[in-house]
Amino acid sequence: MSASLASLMYAFIGLPLLAVAGLNLAGRRLTRRICRPLGVFVGLAQMAVAVISQLLLLQYHKSSVSFSQFWDMTVSDSAAYLRVDAFSLVALFCIGMAVAAAFSFKWFDSEHNAFNFTNMALLLMLGLNGAALVTDLFSLYVFIEIAGLCSYTLTALYREERGLEGGFKQLILGALASVLILIGLAFIFMECGSLRYDALALFFSEELPLPILDYLAFLFLIGGFGIKAGLVPFHQWLPDVYESAPAPVSILLSGIATQMMGTYALIRIMSELKGGAADPVADAILLLLGLITIFVGALAALAQKDMKRCLAYSSISQIGYIVLGVSCGNAFGFIGAMLHFFTLTLGNTVLFTDAAAVDLATNTTDMERLGGLQKQMPLVGVTNLIAFLSNAGLPPAVGFWSKLLIIIAVWQSGNGFIAGLALVAGVLTVACCLKVQRKVFFGPDVEELSGVSAPRGGVVVSSLTLSGLIVVAGLLIPFLLRMLQAQGLF
Amino acid sequence: MNAFSSLIASGGGLGLLLLMVALPALLGLACLALSRRSYGGQALLFFLGATVNLILALFILFGEEQTVLLPWAGFEINLALRIYGFSRLMLILSAVLFFLSALYSVAFMRRENRSGQVFFYCLLALAFTNGVFLANNFVTLLFFWEGILAVCFAAQLYNDRPKVRTAVKTLVLGAAGDIMFIVGVAVTAVQSGTLMMDVVSGLAAEGPGALGFIGLALGALARACAVPFQSWLPDAAAEAPLPFVVTLPVCLERVAGAYLLLRVTGGFYALAPGSALSIALMIVGVLTFLAGGMMALIQRNLKRVLAFVAIGQAGLLLLGAGSAVPAGSDGALLSLFAQVPALMCMFFAAGQVEQSTGSADLRRLGGLGHLMPFTGVAFVLGAACAAGLPPFGSFFADQLIFSAVNDADILLYIGSLLGLFFTAAALMRVGATCFFGPVRLPEGMEREQVKEAPGAMALPTVLLAVAGLGMGVLIGPFSSAVRNVTGSTVEGWSFSLVLCLIYVIALLLAVLNHITGHRATGEALRAADHIHYLPGLYRVYDAAERHYLDPYxxxxxxxxxxxxxxxxxxxxxxxxxxxxxxxxxxxxSGALHDLxxxxxxxxxxxxxxxxxxxxxxxxxxx
Structure with missing residues (x-):
């Protein structure tokens, strides 16, 4: 069984690698046609493999599967390089989903750009997949760097001023983050002698109180991954990048790349290390950062005039919730953070796809120039509303449950006041949602937009499907939670 | 009768008790369903309801004690009904009075609109009142208690001449009392640990128990139209259809209020004579008696005078029940038996006057005794009974109450005497104005047009007038019979001759006051002007007439x-x-944006x- 399950897991590495190779080996004429279908196929295939893997795991009552080199499938857990568990499968599913959404509509006019985008997006996918599969901190760092390099390039894909500026900012801040992470890893390695998750968990469970070097390592890691995730006060680059990047790149970055490079890594590190100890100092720092991020993100979103910038700030606020969940150090917190990771990927993908649809139809995302689009594009308006309300945490969307779990976790960890504040901050997200809906969709008609035709095809299909998934996942939450419980997550 | 008693004992009791509640309600609905054209049918159903109710009450009176229990909502909330001495007495009293009222109403409503609605409200109120007397569970009691208020509100809102303001006033004042009542029920249930009324007995009216006592007592005051829940009655009396006024506030609500008051002071709670709560209750009683009498003295509308007298009489009930001594409680009960028929009788006479002359304004009426002798005599008899003149039943009841009040506090006794004086003076003024002296009629009305009431209206009026006299004449056997049913332990009459003399002097002073006032002003209606315009008192009257003192x-x-x-x-x-x-x-957000x-x-x-x-x-x- 294990071998057959493990062989399936190679698809997560193999699919993007083979797709990149195939794309570059195919003739120029063929390449022109297959870029988008290939991206969608790879994304959907990854989603399917993730779902099948999860079902197989459930079938065999296993919580994870470890695997190594292709020629040595039946490797023991302690020697394996790669591992798949429920959380990484959720992440892999989300990666597939965002990639499929980014390729779902035609954006690039020039073949050259489309070709480059496909190559870089698939490599980004490879990096992200790797980050989800690895079992040691250094490999995590390496894959995040691969993904990071791809994302800088993608932002500057057009090689025009704004994109280059965005990519440059991302590169500078990303480099700083890499340095911080590397220093953190070095400190940990100095203390522990290994960077493997299981060895670290063992080490931290025995070493209490932690040596000062480990605290410093934590600080550097939080700083480094905080920059990658866009936590306040390291967030300034994020809205600039989301705004300046081409629409499909925005979807990829906001939907999955930032999440994987920042929040996923944070959740993973904290949850793996928590296998041993719960450190109150690191928890307190994360709690405070999370709360600040929630409020600053939501408040700043209200002042934005560009739709994509507004969405970017709003997503920063949501990342704050994930960090808040991680900081609780209890099972509810991790499950809540993980679910909110899923919620945010889903919500952001829909929101940025809708922004792309608006951009496609009107050639702008400036909310001052938009208005009354609900008549021309009712489906986009409705899906946007669903995604926003899910992010704001309104039932029956999946976002309600994830936020609820996080707030319960914060409450259980003895921070009732902060739980209340986090709850109140949801109002700001709703206000932000209302602002976008009113300015873009429900507001007074704008004369210049009267001739705008409704977007069709992939962009609407992808947005509709994903917003449907938001509601369905929200309704099926008891089933999903029971599934996670069966795998021993809480 | 014995056969019926055995029927009750063998399980027929359940059906009988439920019938007491369900039958009037169903017949009331049938009255409502019939159209105005079939007035005969409506009247027949209404009268049938009253008659069957009377027969059932008679069966219950002579039947055995009985308790029935139907499970309802769980948590000890059951439809629990019980027949025992006190409830039997109240059932028969209300049934007899309702029967006479029905006799009158059937004749009265022939010339009025919306008869079906009025009959419906009266029968529904009867059903709820029966429920109150039979209830043996506090939640069941609450249900019927609130039902009476609901009927009272609806009857004023949905009739021929709807008066929204008065209806709302009724509802607000009634609801204020009922909220207290609910609090009282809750506290009593917590204190006693049960919702069954027959189990609750002799709770201490101290600490939290005081709250329960006050709540229940205020609920009873609201139903009996005592201060501070009284101000809707004069408005309703002047505006609402007469059968409604007589049946609900004057008869059924009063009996229900007195029933609860006596059960609270002498049953659920052991109220100590001379305790703060007892004195407080008696102070409210004196205030009610005084306010009713004083306001009745200056009214210019016949029905408003009677309404204020009715309010004052509620004060007597409070004085008796609040004294917490057996003589006072017995006095209150006997007073109830005397005052309700007297008040009904006077209202009936007022109804006949209004229907014959088209007005109840005392300034336009006079000397009607010449034109409507039966009505005049009945009114005078009723007024004499209400004023407590010897040898009417109320005289004897008042002696018991006054002696109990004198034992409690001399100031309260003086206040009660003043109340008596004002009530007697007011009744004399209204009787003399309306039925004596030269004939005076509203403009455009000829003497020939004013006719004596038809037999069906005159008969109950005269019967009620004679009842007070009969009760007085037969007070010995009557009070023994009542005590037999209630199980009171007081034997014989024990009031002092001095107090009796003082009482009679107060009445004589009222007569003297009227005669001098009449002579001074030359008009019976203005016989009390010297009191009305007394320095100091004038301001109080002025404030009351401007409704500044209206609790609402x-x-x-x-x-x-x-x-x-x-x-x-x-x-x-x-x-x-x-x-x-x-x-x-x-x-x-602007600052963050700028950053x-x-x-x-x-x-x-x-x-x-x-x-x-x-x-x-x-x-x-x-």
């Missing part, structure tokens, strides 16, 4: 202040939400600052 207006004033406060709080909150928070959010300059150097500085902040935080925490 005072309550509404409090409500207005409360709503103003709420509005202010709401406006403050609105300002906080709409201005302060909005400005804060605007400024905050994002797009310059990468600054981003780096921010990041480094953030790292420094983390280090600082770490140092603080570690």
């Amino acid at each position: 207006n005072i309550l509404m004033g409090v409500v207005r202040v409360y709503s103003w406060l709420c509005r202010m709080i709401d406006r403050c909150l609105s300002w906080i939400y709409e201005n302060l928070l909005e400005r804060l959010v605007d400024r905050g 994002n300059t797009g310059v990468v150097n600054q981003y780096l500085l921010w990041t480094l600052g953030g790292l420094a902040f983390l280090v600082l935080l770490f140092l603080v925490l570690v």
